[in-house]
Structure formats: structure tokens, C-alpha cells
Amino acid sequence: xxxxxFIVVVAVNSTLLTINAGDYIFYTDWMWTSFVVFxxxxxxxxxxxxxxxxxxxxxxxxxxxxxxxxxxxxxVAKGAWFALGYPYDFIVxxxxxxxxxxxxxxxxxxxxxxxxxxxxxxxxxxxxxxxxNMVNLLLIxxxxxxxxxxxxxxxxxxxxxxxxxxxxxxxxxxxxxSGASAVLTVPIAALGAKLNTWTYRW
Numbered sequence: 001x002x003x004x005x006f007i008v009v010v011a012v013n014s015t016l017l018t019i020n021a022g023d024y025i026f027y028t029d030w031m032w033t034s035f036v037v038f039x040x041x042x043x044x045x046x047x048x049x050x051x052x053x054x055x056x057x058x059x060x061x062x063x064x065x066x067x068x069x070x071x072x073x074x075x076v077a078k079g080a081w082f083a084l085g086y087p088y089d090f091i092v093x094x095x096x097x098x099x100x101x102x103x104x105x106x107x108x109x110x111x112x113x114x115x116x117x118x119x120x121x122x123x124x125x126x127x128x129x130x131x132x133n134m135v136n137l138l139l140i141x142x143x144x145x146x147x148x149x150x151x152x153x154x155x156x157x158x159x160x161x162x163x164x165x166x167x168x169x170x171x172x173x174x175x176x177x178s179g180a181s182a183v184l185t186v187p188i189a190a191l192g193a194k195l196n197t198w199t200y201r202w
Contacts, residue, residue, distance in 0.1 A: 018045040018070055018096075028092050029143035035134070042094055043129040046070075047122040050100050054117065060108035063121075067100035086150055089140040095132040099125045 031038050050063035071093060078091040103121040110116035 016073075018042065018049055027147075028089055028137075028140060029147040031092055031133075031137060032143045035130075035137075038094075039130040039133065042096075042133075043099070043126045046096055046099060046129065047103070047125045050103055050125075051118055051121065054104070054107060055114050058112065060104050060112070063100040063103040063107070064097060067096035070094075070096050087141075087146060089143075090146055090150055092137065092140060095129075095136050098132050099129045102128055 046067065050066045053066045054060070054062040074091075074093045078093055081091045082088060102124040103117065106121035106124060107113075107117040110120070
């Protein structure tokens, strides 16, 4: 049970990290103006998350499954924005699956060699991901037209003032509570595992 629970936790948290990496994913004009940052952050998060997830299970094909989970998450978000009245091209879903398939193929072709998966597979992800997404962006409407007609409800991270954000963060009970719980989770879990070991030995 613990084994499968850990797999679920890794998949969900890695997905959320990848979707929000760099904050350049969803909005069309952000992706166009920050394509390099988007490519670096997304290909890195995909390679790290998928390789970790794949090596943990030891099964070729897991990276593609991991990328499929992220794609579903993003399409749900795209549908939510579309339901709010924004155009179809307002949100762009990154193309993760083909690069993840190359990663799985590398892992399978090298007979589950984890070093080859990291070096060769990671390189293939970094090279292929920007190409797939550039083609994806070429198929959508003019991002500037969308940006002017449908202004975003929030500013991108690089345009947000730092000082007010710091104040809001430290004055937010939700932020403090989530941060404290995240920090305390690790030692509490370790203590519980230790107590479980002592009880078993006793």
C-alpha cells in the first residue's frame, strides 16, 4: 500500500510542479514571448519527473504515462478557461507526450540502463521538446490579438512587484499553514516510520 501511495504522491506533485514551472505554460502570449524560458523549464521538469517516476517503477512506458497525466491536467484547465468565455487559443497545452515516448524508448532500447536513460533520454527530451511545442504554437491564432481582446486576470510573475507579494505571503494564514505543514511532514513521517520499526522489533 505504501509503495502505490508513494507512486501516486510522486505523480501528482511532479505534475503540479511541471505545470507551474516558470509560470509560462498556459497563456499563449507568455509562451511566445518567453519561449526559451518555457522550453528550459518544461523540458527539465519533464525529464527529471519522468525519469524519477520511470526508474522508481522500473517499467518502460511509465514516462509516457506520466506525460499523459500532465496533458490531462492541462486540458482540464484549458476547458475551464474556455467555459469561462475565453477563446480556445487562450490556453495552450504543451506537447509532453512525444518527448516522453523518446525517453521510454531509450530506457527500453538500452535494456533498462538508468544512466543511459538519464543522459541519452534527457538529451532527447531537451532537443525534441522545443521543436514539438514550436509547431504547436505555430498552429494557434495571433497571441497579441488574444492578449489585447482578453486581458488576463493576473500579471505574470516577472511583472509582479516583489515587496507587496512578500508582505502578502507572510501575512497569509494559508501560506504559513501550508509551509509549516510541508516542513513538518517530513520529520513526522520519519518519526512514525522509526516508531513503527521499534514496535515491530519489540
